[in-house]
Amino acid sequence: MGDHGPAKGFGRWLFTTNHKDIGSMYLWFSFAMFLMGGVFALVIRAELFQPGLQLVEPEFFNQMTTMHGLVMVFGAVMPAFVGLANWMIPMMVGAPDMALPRMNNWSFWILPFAFTLLASTLLMEGGGPNFGWTFYAPLSTTYAPPSVTYFIFAVHIMGASSIMGSINIIATILNMRAPGMTLMKMPLFVWTWLITAYLLIAVMPVLAGCVTMMLMDIHFGTSFFSAAGGGDPVLFQHVFWFFGHPEVYIMILPAFGIVSAIIPTFARKPLFGYASMVYATASIAFLSFIVWAHHMFTVGMPIAGELFFMYATMLIAVPTGVKVFNWVSTMFRGSMTFETPMLFAIAFVILFTIGGFSGLMLSIAPADFQYHDTYFVVAHFHYVLVPGAVFSIFAAVYYWLPKWCGNMYDERLGKAHFWLSFVGLNLTFFPMHFVGLAGMPRRIPDYALQFADFNQIASMGAFLFGFSQVFFLFIVIKTIRGGEKATDAVWDNPEGLEWTVASPAPYHTFTTPPPVK
Amino acid sequence: MRLIGKQLASKLLWVLGQVLLLPTLLMTSVQAFGASDAVVDEAQRWGLNMTEGVTAVSHEIYDLHMLIFWICVWIGVVVFGIMFYSMIMHRKSSGAVPAKFHESTAVELAWTLIPALILVMMAIPATSSLIKIYDSSEAEINIKIVGYQWKWQYEYLGEDVSFFSNLTTPQDEIYGLAPKGEHYLLEVDEPLVIPVNKKVRFLITANDVLHAWWVPALAVKRDAIPGFVNDAWTIVDEPGIYRGQCAELCGKAHGFMPIVVHAMEEADYANWLAGKKEEAEELKAAMSQTFTMDELYARGEKVYQANCVACHGANGGGGLGPSLVGTGITTGPINAHINVMVNGVAGNAVMPVFGNQLNNIDLASVITFKRNAWGNNMGDQLQPVDILTFKKNQ
Numbered sequence: 001m002g003d004h005g006p007a008k009g010f011g012r013w014l015f016t017t018n019h020k021d022i023g024s025m026y027l028w029f030s031f032a033m034f035l036m037g038g039v040f041a042l043v044i045r046a047e048l049f050q051p052g053l054q055l056v057e058p059e060f061f062n063q064m065t066t067m068h069g070l071v072m073v074f075g076a077v078m079p080a081f082v083g084l085a086n087w088m089i090p091m092m093v094g095a096p097d098m099a100l101p102r103m104n105n106w107s108f109w110i111l112p113f114a115f116t117l118l119a120s121t122l123l124m125e126g127g128g129p130n131f132g133w134t135f136y137a138p139l140s141t142t143y144a145p146p147s148v149t150y151f152i153f154a155v156h157i158m159g160a161s162s163i164m165g166s167i168n169i170i171a172t173i174l175n176m177r178a179p180g181m182t183l184m185k186m187p188l189f190v191w192t193w194l195i196t197a198y199l200l201i202a203v204m205p206v207l208a209g210c211v212t213m214m215l216m217d218i219h220f221g222t223s224f225f226s227a228a229g230g231g232d233p234v235l236f237q238h239v240f241w242f243f244g245h246p247e248v249y250i251m252i253l254p255a256f257g258i259v260s261a262i263i264p265t266f267a268r269k270p271l272f273g274y275a276s277m278v279y280a281t282a283s284i285a286f287l288s289f290i291v292w293a294h295h296m297f298t299v300g301m302p303i304a305g306e307l308f309f310m311y312a313t314m315l316i317a318v319p320t321g322v323k324v325f326n327w328v329s330t331m332f333r334g335s336m337t338f339e340t341p342m343l344f345a346i347a348f349v350i351l352f353t354i355g356g357f358s359g360l361m362l363s364i365a366p367a368d369f370q371y372h373d374t375y376f377v378v379a380h381f382h383y384v385l386v387p388g389a390v391f392s393i394f395a396a397v398y399y400w401l402p403k404w405c406g407n408m409y410d411e412r413l414g415k416a417h418f419w420l421s422f423v424g425l426n427l428t429f430f431p432m433h434f435v436g437l438a439g440m441p442r443r444i445p446d447y448a449l450q451f452a453d454f455n456q457i458a459s460m461g462a463f464l465f466g467f468s469q470v471f472f473l474f475i476v477i478k479t480i481r482g483g484e485k486a487t488d489a490v491w492d493n494p495e496g497l498e499w500t501v502a503s504p505a506p507y508h509t510f511t512t513p514p515p516v517k
Numbered sequence: 518m519r520l521i522g523k524q525l526a527s528k529l530l531w532v533l534g535q536v537l538l539l540p541t542l543l544m545t546s547v548q549a550f551g552a553s554d555a556v557v558d559e560a561q562r563w564g565l566n567m568t569e570g571v572t573a574v575s576h577e578i579y580d581l582h583m584l585i586f587w588i589c590v591w592i593g594v595v596v597f598g599i600m601f602y603s604m605i606m607h608r609k610s611s612g613a614v615p616a617k618f619h620e621s622t623a624v625e626l627a628w629t630l631i632p633a634l635i636l637v638m639m640a641i642p643a644t645s646s647l648i649k650i651y652d653s654s655e656a657e658i659n660i661k662i663v664g665y666q667w668k669w670q671y672e673y674l675g676e677d678v679s680f681f682s683n684l685t686t687p688q689d690e691i692y693g694l695a696p697k698g699e700h701y702l703l704e705v706d707e708p709l710v711i712p713v714n715k716k717v718r719f720l721i722t723a724n725d726v727l728h729a730w731w732v733p734a735l736a737v738k739r740d741a742i743p744g745f746v747n748d749a750w751t752i753v754d755e756p757g758i759y760r761g762q763c764a765e766l767c768g769k770a771h772g773f774m775p776i777v778v779h780a781m782e783e784a785d786y787a788n789w790l791a792g793k794k795e796e797a798e799e800l801k802a803a804m805s806q807t808f809t810m811d812e813l814y815a816r817g818e819k820v821y822q823a824n825c826v827a828c829h830g831a832n833g834g835g836g837l838g839p840s841l842v843g844t845g846i847t848t849g850p851i852n853a854h855i856n857v858m859v860n861g862v863a864g865n866a867v868m869p870v871f872g873n874q875l876n877n878i879d880l881a882s883v884i885t886f887k888r889n890a891w892g893n894n895m896g897d898q899l900q901p902v903d904i905l906t907f908k909k910n911q
């Protein structure tokens with residue numbers, strides 16, 4: 001092989017099998033989707049700025065809520081984490097590349113097709129998917145617009161991409177670690193991704209099964225989800241949430257790993273309770289399989305089922321609490337500085353915990369009869385996904401960008417981006433708790449007058465948050481194009497193999513395994 | 518190692534003591550200065566919290582909600598308190614030297630077990646409430662609720678009383694052409710009427726897609742699922758009008774199918790029910806009557822406003838459904854028109870089957886209306902008996 005650089009031109013990206021190139025492509029793709037999903041969200045917030053219908057018709061509004069959810073979950077958050085895994089996991093475990101580099105290329109390149117297909121449904125007759133990102137049958141089958149078939153195909157492709165990505169990550173972690181890198185020495189980001197990859201392999205086929213059953217109902221005369229033909233619309237929800245609940249952990253476990261890398265660096269103190277972090281992650285992953293029906297407390301389950309899912313859901317608070325306590329203890333008596341990645345990580349801990357609190361409230365089945373399908377739920381999952389998943393991705397980008405491109409980002413701009421995002425996000429999502437409790441259902445294009453004030457605030461916050469992300473794009477491009485040169489360690493004595501290679505990281509790293517202490 | 522663990526534990530305890538005091542102080546000072554009525558009113562207007570509602574169950578749920586909320590607040594105060602304490606005290610810029618500790622089995626055990634205990638404390642009242650909510654036995658009144666795209670049907674079982682409940686907010690208010698009324702989007706033509714202090718059982722199902730019947734003041738929310746019947750119950754303490762909305766995405770007009778419950782004293786309820794039954798009798802009698810063109814047209818217009826506007830547009834111009842102006846079935850043979858209205862459109866689930874949703878008078882009127890409105894000028898008309906004959910002959 002020898003040492004060679006990247007190929008020239010577009011072919012470099014099309015044919016690349018290099019984990020760093022593929023990681024970059026995933027990240028850029030994810031950011032593009034983040035902006036697209038963000039535009040959909042802003043359409044929603046613009047319509048909800050005032051009571052009454054001003055900008056869009058309810059039909060289109062429903063397409064926006066659906067596409068916003070699908071694009072953010074499958075297009076923005078998941079690919080961003082896969083991109084980070086591609087970049088960082090080989091460098092963190094001392095491997096030269098991913099275990100299955102050709103498949104790696106393939107699992108990325110089918111994604112743009114999937115999302116082009118999905119987005120194209122908006123231009124089709126009858127409009128795009130309008131049944132919510134949870135696509136409950138029979139609204140998504142018997143009553144769906146014709147474009148639903150394209151949606152199903154797109155979901156299949158995304159699923160295939162995720163499964164291939166996960167196989168690759170598992171194979172890399174289990175087979176390609178440098179000698180001496182035992183499992184319990186792996187950085188937490190590697191651990192959380194290992195567990196996430198198993199979750200993905202377990203549940204993506206369930207999602208594929210779910211949409212295939214829809215396809216059969218729509219085109220081949222079966223009645224899986226149609227009561228008129230002897231089927232069961234509630235079955236849909238069980239199958240969907242058996243996928244859907246682990247899915248939400250798929251979007252947060254890697255974030256736990258990122259934050260567990262960043263906090264020790266800027267507290268200048270080793271991570272508190274490494275082993276308990278690993279065990280907590282594994283427990284959360286296990287519990288994620290037995291709590292799905294807490295999304296369905298109002299479908300009329302027997303009380304035994306209701307109680308089981310309530311207790312199991314409450315239990316998740318324990319390992320999640322352990323994680324938060326560990327992060328706080330890592331900061332405790334450290335020697336802290338507050339660079340941009342640390343700011344995002346701290347905001348993550350605080351705001352994710354708030355999302356956790358509302359999650360605990362939602363787990364109480366009798367109270368959930370009042371919360372379910374209101375804006376309280378919308379507030380809850382945006383608190384765990386935006387300052388949770390999305391902030392952790394921002395933190396990761398600021399933390400590792402100097403290693404990727406060899407230049408330091410501008411700290412002043414980074415902090416400005418943080419504060420704008422922080423204020424914007426809280427303005428957007430905090431009021432949603434209130435309107436939800438006061439009785440505003442989710443997924444409505446127009447609302448009663450008493451919800452007007454808070455909705456107005458939320459809409460203003462959303463635009464602030466949205467435009468801050470364009471600013472983020474500017475910061476990243478500016479950093480890639482130039483700036484103060486980063487040292488190899490970048491930060492003050494950070495832990496991990498990735499900091500032992502040059503900045504920017506050479507095209508090929510660890511072609512011979514590094515020594516592991 | 519052990520020493521460090523102890524040091525950490527005592528330090529943690531001290532910080533804990535400090536932060537625990539803080540909110541207590543805050544709360545008492547708020548109480549001492551007294552939240553003025555104006556502040557309370559303002560908070561009410563903005564709608565900050567869950568309603569306490571008007572039933573024993575809704576009160577219980579509210580208390581449960583507040584209990585969990587305060588537990589979360591306290592945990593938050595402790596955790597964030599410690600966090601902010603160290604963010605302030607342990608900064609590199611103020612010369613903090615990092616400690617070296619990175620584990621302590623005792624501390625780890627404590628913060629696994631204590632939260633588990635707190636959870637048990639929450640689970641006990643939650644379980645008891647849930648058991649109560651699930652006991653729908655010994656109801657005195659049974660009402661079947663059916664969700665349709667996009668209206669609710671209420672059927673008083675054993676009473677021969679049944680009606681639909683439609684949104685009455687005019688399109689002009691929705692599109693900003695008229696000022697919005699006080700109960701914008703939360704008003705219907707016929708509310709559900711129930712007596713106070715009686716156990717009323719709801720049997721909830723749906724005709725097309727999923728819906729969810731939710732009235733916050735009663736703390737009742739149950740999914741309406743085609744092919745399944747869910748039950749829920751309530752005993753309302755105070756007479757009044759309580760408003761809610763469909764809570765499960767059900768298509769285009771999901772945001773426009775409100776629920777209004779009118780709870781009355783028992784005597785008033787009995788009167789209302791008697792009146793309703795009389796109306797039903799009158800309707801039966803009217804089925805064989807002959808109406809004039811004007812009567813049919815006026816009634817048909819109302820039926821159209823309540824049932825068809827959402828899909829076919831205010832002036833028949835179309836939307837989710839096709840235009841009804843000057844084309845197709847509306848201006849074609851009248852029998853085909855009756856057929857579409859009674860049986861729906863084969864292979865298309867969107868156009869509802871109105872045969873069992875509208876009575877024969879309404880069907881006759883709405884068909885007559887459409888054939889003569891918006892310049893269609895077909896000049897023909899239908900009587901309820903025509904619909905009856907059509908139904909018999911098919």
Ligand SMILES: [Cu+2]
Pocket residue numbers: 664665667727728729763764765766767771774
């Ligand atoms: Cu509905």
